[in-house]
Amino acid sequence: MSAAAPAPAVLVLEDGRTFRGEAYGARGTTIAEIVFNTGMTGYQETLTDPSYRGQIVVMTAPHIGNTGVNDEDFESRRVWVDGYVVRDPSRVRSSWRADRTLDELLGEQDVVGISGIDTRALTRHLRERGSMRAAVSSEPQYVGGSVEDLLARVNAAPTMEGASFLADVTTPEPYVVPAVGDKRLTVAAIDLGIKGMTPRRMAQRGIEVHVLPATSTVDDVLAVGADGAGPDGVFMSNGPGDPATADHVVGVLREVLERRIPYFGICLGNQMLGRALGRGTYKLKYGHRGINQPVQDRATGAVEITSQNHGFAVDAPLDGTFETPYGPAHVTHVGLNDQVVEGVALVDGPAFSVQYHPEAAAGPHDADHLFDRFVQLMLDHPRPTPSSRGTT
Incomplete structure (x- = not known):
């Protein structure tokens, strides 16, 4: 038959x-x-x-x-x-x-x-x-x-501009991914659509990761940690939708930046940093999606092959610095196919982000070192004592 x-x-x-x-x-x-x-x-x-x-x-x-x-x-x-x-x-x-x-x-x-x-x-x-x-x-x-x-x-049907899916993809309740081996640091990770490999990459470096819903407030972030001093760092993940709709998340990030808590963001987390610094975002013609996207680190000239999935980008000048409420910032990484902003950072503050996916579960692993950079950023900028927390 x-x-x-x-x-x-x-x-x-x-x-x-x-x-x-x-x-x-x-x-x-x-x-x-x-x-x-x-x-x-x-x-x-x-x-x-x-x-x-x-x-x-x-x-x-x-x-x-x-x-x-x-x-x-x-x-x-x-x-x-x-x-x-x-x-x-x-x-x-x-x-x-x-x-x-x-x-x-x-x-x-x-x-x-x-x-x-x-x-x-x-x-x-x-x-x-x-x-x-x-x-x-x-x-x-x-x-x-x-x-x-x-x-x-x-x-x-509606278009992607103006679309928000954070309520669909974020965790409904906080959870903890324990550090592997000795615990060195504590991070509050805002789940905007986080991939499972991301907290595991941090846990491998001795970080206890507290994954929080996208609706979390700055008080929720500061409550992370057992000693009342808040987290050593804050992370914001990848996620879907139009970054222009995520006003609540941007507001929380601005509170984090004002407190000079070390920050690392990827993908949507990069767009959140761009918005928090006063820059806009815009929709790309067809976006970047795959595991073969070339990105150049403008500080070193090194080129990394990266995993990406995004249809929006940060609108910021590629050369020089631009002013923000938290001091000067600059573009740190650029996409070599189309010169799109692939990373931003404060010049004198503890905050950086990239538009691609360094966790890269399916590879490549060229950008895995960014998690080490986040660790060093937290070590270089230890969290303040409870009595001084909240100062700028």
């Missing part, structure tokens, strides 16, 4: 470009912003990265799913992508660590996908036109003929 024919599926972009293929993962319809990821590996880490909330992800690597999936490599509690697009899904899972196929995982988590389309043509289209809204559907009323009704739904 021959196998049943795969169910048809359709992908419709907001400008009317249409691709037809086969259903992959869950059946149904999903509408979100469509973006592409250039990583050649690490698809499970991509799927479980909360920064992808609100997005349909196109994988530019043609062959996806060959290592299957397992429960150990999740970067968060679930799959976060709103839809998934691949060219050639693997027919078998070949890794001994796998406990199910990628198709099965997508089905379990209700992620609607499509396979068998020309992802190279789709990626070229998005590079020329920019990220846009799209729909993936395997429902008969949309795949059987005209896509005009589906296109109308796409064009009625």
Whole structure:
């Protein structure tokens, strides 16, 4: 008996470009912003990265799913992508660590996908036109003929500008990741969509990490630590959505900067520092998503290959310094593909951030040293005593 024919599926972009293929993962319809990821590996880490909330992800690597999936490599509690697009899904899972196929995982988590389309043509289209809204559907009323009704739904959907997903992705309750070995430092980590590898990277360096919800106040941050002196440092994670909507988080960070508590931010945490310093953010044409993004450290000239996932960037001058309420600041890192700001720091204050992901669960690990830099920053700027806390 021959196998049943795969169910048809359709992908419709907001400008009317249409691709037809086969259903992959869950059946149904999903509408979100469509973006592409250039990583050649690490698809499970991509799927479980909360920064992808609100997005349909196109994988530019043609062959996806060959290592299957397992429960150990999740970067968060679930799959976060709103839809998934691949060219050639693997027919078998070949890794001994796998406990199910990628198709099965997508089905379990209700992620609607499509396979068998020309992802190279789709990626070229998005590079020329920019990220846009799209729909993936395997429902008969949309795949059987005209896509005009589906296109109308796409064009009625909200855009990423003005979108906030922090309430969806943040932890509902605080939790602690204990230090590995002797405890050296305590960090309050604001979860804007944190990946599981991030607190583990800090814990490996003797840091006890208190992960706090995005709704936490500065009092919640200062309550971290057993001796009443507050944390040794504050960290803000990656996360999804438009950074212009995160006013509460920016307000908390400004309180942290006023108290000169050492700060380190990545991805959305970088945009939060940019906003706290008085700079704006803007949406990139198609963003940076993958594990092969070249970034230059402007202080040393060294180039790192980095893991990235962002569609917004900080608007700041690449050369010289710019004034902030906390003293002068400067751009520390720049993206070599398009000269986008990839890092900012205070010149004389204990705060820095980068736009990429130094935890890089799927690699590369060029930027892992930034966690060591954060440790040194905290050692160089010890927290004040309770009696002096709150002074500027």
